[in-house]
Amino acid sequence: MDMSRPASAADAAKRTKVRYAILLLIFLITTLNYADRATLSVTGSAMRNEFSLDAIRMGYIFSAFSWAYVLAQLPAGWLLDRFGARRVYAASIFLWSLFTLLQSSIGLLGSAGAAVIALFALRFAMGAAESPAFPANAKVVASWFPTNERGTASAIFNSAQYFAAVVFTPLMAWLTHMFGWQTVYVVMGAGGLLLALTWLKMMKNPADHPRVSPAELDYIQQGGGVVTGHQQARPGGIERTGGWSLVRQLLSNRMLLGVYLAQYCINVLTYFFLTWFPIYLVQARGMTILHAGLVASLPAICGFSGGVLGGILSDGLIRRGHSLTVARKVPIVGGMLLSVSIIGCNYVSTDWIVVALMSLAFFGKGIGALGWAVVADTSPKEALGLSGGIFNMFGNVAGIVTPIVIGYLVAQSGSFNGALVFVGANALLTVFSYLVIVKDIKRVELRQA
Numbered sequence: 001m002d003m004s005r006p007a008s009a010a011d012a013a014k015r016t017k018v019r020y021a022i023l024l025l026i027f028l029i030t031t032l033n034y035a036d037r038a039t040l041s042v043t044g045s046a047m048r049n050e051f052s053l054d055a056i057r058m059g060y061i062f063s064a065f066s067w068a069y070v071l072a073q074l075p076a077g078w079l080l081d082r083f084g085a086r087r088v089y090a091a092s093i094f095l096w097s098l099f100t101l102l103q104s105s106i107g108l109l110g111s112a113g114a115a116v117i118a119l120f121a122l123r124f125a126m127g128a129a130e131s132p133a134f135p136a137n138a139k140v141v142a143s144w145f146p147t148n149e150r151g152t153a154s155a156i157f158n159s160a161q162y163f164a165a166v167v168f169t170p171l172m173a174w175l176t177h178m179f180g181w182q183t184v185y186v187v188m189g190a191g192g193l194l195l196a197l198t199w200l201k202m203m204k205n206p207a208d209h210p211r212v213s214p215a216e217l218d219y220i221q222q223g224g225g226v227v228t229g230h231q232q233a234r235p236g237g238i239e240r241t242g243g244w245s246l247v248r249q250l251l252s253n254r255m256l257l258g259v260y261l262a263q264y265c266i267n268v269l270t271y272f273f274l275t276w277f278p279i280y281l282v283q284a285r286g287m288t289i290l291h292a293g294l295v296a297s298l299p300a301i302c303g304f305s306g307g308v309l310g311g312i313l314s315d316g317l318i319r320r321g322h323s324l325t326v327a328r329k330v331p332i333v334g335g336m337l338l339s340v341s342i343i344g345c346n347y348v349s350t351d352w353i354v355v356a357l358m359s360l361a362f363f364g365k366g367i368g369a370l371g372w373a374v375v376a377d378t379s380p381k382e383a384l385g386l387s388g389g390i391f392n393m394f395g396n397v398a399g400i401v402t403p404i405v406i407g408y409l410v411a412q413s414g415s416f417n418g419a420l421v422f423v424g425a426n427a428l429l430t431v432f433s434y435l436v437i438v439k440d441i442k443r444v445e446l447r448q449a
Contacts, residue, residue: 034274250386
């Protein structure tokens, strides 16, 4: 007699939901992560006036974070695979929050030149400290969630970037308006230090967590979750494979290369929003800092909604029997085609239409931002952290390129028209990458040494 259905129903009744508490925690941490990255975009107009910063210099300061963030991705991925997400992530949160806090004091250095150098250095240090964050998120989701829930879980933590803008952009704009830009860095830095302690207290692997029932643990493990937080190396094989050999194997895989390239293109939109978007609203649309902070939250709400919807849609397609390839590609391609609407802002003059087009673009970007789910689906189990680090490294090269390119485009043309075309073109390149370069989406098996 087939007992699988009754057993499954009984297991579901006894199954705890600790994984959702872990997801909430990484969502809150990622919200703070993106809010800290966006501090300079909100305070940038006030700081430009105080320190006499032109558009090109501002572009380089915006990029300081990403230089370090990109360079530190491979070491961060190795650290995560070696020491686990709990310890590495805690150190990451503590350090990036400390560097955020220290940015409040750059005005005490006495000269504008010294303040600019200190700001660049602290943003650089902050980027290095944040480098384990998203690979750690992907590693945690791969440990705590089965495949048929992983798209939604990844979409939820990834949508925190929009939630950060919804909650913190107006708050930081208000703090800047009422108390000065320095207050923003004090508040955000202090909040992060408290969150680092919370992470250490709450986070464990599923197999070690005292509140996880055997039914939930079995559900996660049978669904493909790596419940111990890592995959044991096979004797005589992967354990002896050097780090650079692993990197070469990952970079020689066509599917993964296409996924990595697409993440770069998607992040062009992300970094436009994190760096130049509030300044675009102030300079090109004539809004005040406070008004721009409020208006910027509207596309963010749409991005958040799209992000959650994209994950639900993708996992729903899997449950209906569609392949992993179809389930991931349909939201990504459809969402990025919607994002091309950002170019339409060049052809309208009414502010509400601009905001509507931006909102549509970021709604589409949210739907299509399933890259971290794809990484959790495809990365070798022995190298989840390293593959996530490479993926994030590719993606955040956009954080170097985007603010600098836009800075030059704005400085040379005196408008943001070319910048918006640049952003929209990268949305189209994402579509090309997933349709032409990435073929079947499946987990990569590493070759033995």
